[in-house]
Amino acid sequence: xxxxxxxxxxxxxxxxxxxxxxxxxxxxxxxxxxxxxxxxxxxxxxxxxxxxxxxxxxxxxxxxxxxxxxxxxxxxxxxxxxxxxxxxxxxxxxxxxxxxxxxxxxxxxxxxxxxxxxxxxxxxxxxxxxxxxxxxxxxxxxxxxxxxxxxxxxxxxxxxxxxxxxxxxxxxxxxxxxxxxxxxxxxxxxxxxxxxxxxxxxxxxxxxxxxxxxxxxxxxxxxxxxxxxxxxxxxxxxxxxxxxxxxxxxxxxxxxxxxxxxxxxxxxxxxxxxxxxxxxxxxxxxxxxxxxxxxxxxxxxxxxxxxxxxxxxxxxxxxxxxxxxxxxxxxxxxxxxxxxxxxxxxxxxxxxxxxxxxxxxxxxxxxxxxxxxxxxxxxxxxxxxxxxxxxxxxxxxxxxxxxxxx
Numbered sequence: 001x002x003x004x005x006x007x008x009x010x011x012x013x014x015x016x017x018x019x020x021x022x023x024x025x026x027x028x029x030x031x032x033x034x035x036x037x038x039x040x041x042x043x044x045x046x047x048x049x050x051x052x053x054x055x056x057x058x059x060x061x062x063x064x065x066x067x068x069x070x071x072x073x074x075x076x077x078x079x080x081x082x083x084x085x086x087x088x089x090x091x092x093x094x095x096x097x098x099x100x101x102x103x104x105x106x107x108x109x110x111x112x113x114x115x116x117x118x119x120x121x122x123x124x125x126x127x128x129x130x131x132x133x134x135x136x137x138x139x140x141x142x143x144x145x146x147x148x149x150x151x152x153x154x155x156x157x158x159x160x161x162x163x164x165x166x167x168x169x170x171x172x173x174x175x176x177x178x179x180x181x182x183x184x185x186x187x188x189x190x191x192x193x194x195x196x197x198x199x200x201x202x203x204x205x206x207x208x209x210x211x212x213x214x215x216x217x218x219x220x221x222x223x224x225x226x227x228x229x230x231x232x233x234x235x236x237x238x239x240x241x242x243x244x245x246x247x248x249x250x251x252x253x254x255x256x257x258x259x260x261x262x263x264x265x266x267x268x269x270x271x272x273x274x275x276x277x278x279x280x281x282x283x284x285x286x287x288x289x290x291x292x293x294x295x296x297x298x299x300x301x302x303x304x305x306x307x308x309x310x311x312x313x314x315x316x317x318x319x320x321x322x323x324x325x326x327x328x329x330x331x332x333x334x335x336x337x338x339x340x341x342x343x344x345x346x347x348x349x350x351x352x353x354x355x356x357x358x359x360x361x362x363x364x365x366x367x368x369x370x371x372x373x374x375x376x377x378x379x380x381x382x383x384x385x386x387x388x389x390x391x392x393x394x395x396x397x398x399x400x401x402x403x404x405x406x
Contacts, residue, residue: 023293024326030286031330032337034279035379039338041275042371047364049265053231055195055359056261057254058130059202061098061225063238064257068250074105074118076222078214079248088244089226094237096229099125102210102222107180108203110163110171117159119175121207127227131191131204138167138189141206149206153185156199157192166190175213183209194359197258276375283330283379284386291323292390316388323387324380331376342367 067079081100089098102121107114124143131140131154141152153173155165165171169187174180185205193199211220228237238253245251255262305315342365345351349362 023290027286027290028326028330028333031283031327031379031383032333034283034286035331035334035375036338036341037279038276038375038379039335039372040342040365041272041279042375043338043342043365043367044363045268045272046368046371047366048358048360049268050366051364052195052261052265052359054130055193056198056258057227057231059193059195059198060254060257062228062231062234063226063241063251063253065224065226065241065245065249065251066222068248074103076103078102078216078220078222080217080219081221081224082246085244085246085249089224089241092237092241094228094230094233094240096227097127098224098226099123099127100207100221100223101126101225102207104210104213105176106203107174107176108159108163108171109174110165110169113163115159115162117173118202119173119210120202120204121210121222122204123207134191134193135189136192138187140189141204142188143206146208150209151184151186152188152206154189154191154204155187156202157190158196158199159203160187160190162200177213181213194355194361195261196356196359197261280379280382284383287323287327287383287387288390290326291319291387294322295319295390320384320387324384327380327383331379335372335376339367339372 067077069077089095100123104119104121106117106119108117122141128140135154136157138154141149141154143149160166163171165187167187167190170184171187172182173185174182207221210216210222211218226241228234230237234253234255238251242251305318345363346365351363353360353362355361
């Protein structure tokens, strides 16, 4: 049996010193809370970033292609997607799907209220998966009936509240041109994305309405929205798409379209690093304090072991084994607490957020096994490396003085 491991086990399990037991429990609690906070911090930040990204990209895509001109208005200039560009998009392995769209500014008038809006026109190729998750009443536009689809509209909960509208209501929309062009629509669905810039800025309708109002040709569109397979490679994919476009077209990523949101999300990484460092420092300080107290309380034992011929390194390993045992208990309890609270939040959404300020109604949780394993390994390695420093105190202990010390 390993001598150092045996002594460390006797100290850790059968110690009867009341004061050191209290300090040890405090150290274990410190490691437990530090790890739990680190796990929850990363899970919440990653969940938060994923949810916000999904909200924005789910409605507006990852990359948008529009005509290259000096038009800075909400209404994009029309173009025809040539066969070569269409083939390149279809063969691009980084693209999940794409669809055409067009936009046109309009004014909603209902119940003696007026609201400026951006009409986003789509066709039957539009992917409804994301919108379906956020529809709170009604349904989506049915493009199988081409006549009915020309009058169907989806609006946000924000717009519905402002204009006092509900699913099934009719109202007049005035499209902004040289002369206002009124059109009557029926609300078939109301959605709630949760991002104010989107909710108050857009409604969804049939792209053929814009084509008819602007006298476009049947194959003309205002733009292409692209969904990439891996959002983490967005910049690389967006740059690749841009390089393949003809000179009359341009593309820009969702990060360029909404720089404020994505800059804000990037700053969250800084906050995460600061919290992780602070929590790691708390855990290390607790363990260093506990180890120092255990060494001071075991001065007699250290002197006796030295008198029996034990080396300084051998005695240091005893206390490092003991510290590793305590760190292990702290990590086990920390994982149980952190993951347990995270799973509880995932299932109950008990911790709410102000959706107006944070774009989310509750604190999201996103666990990754690699994050949890990484945090455990970093905690163990950093704590043990730092604990080597106070353990050098053992070399200063004189066997004669230690045995005589009471």
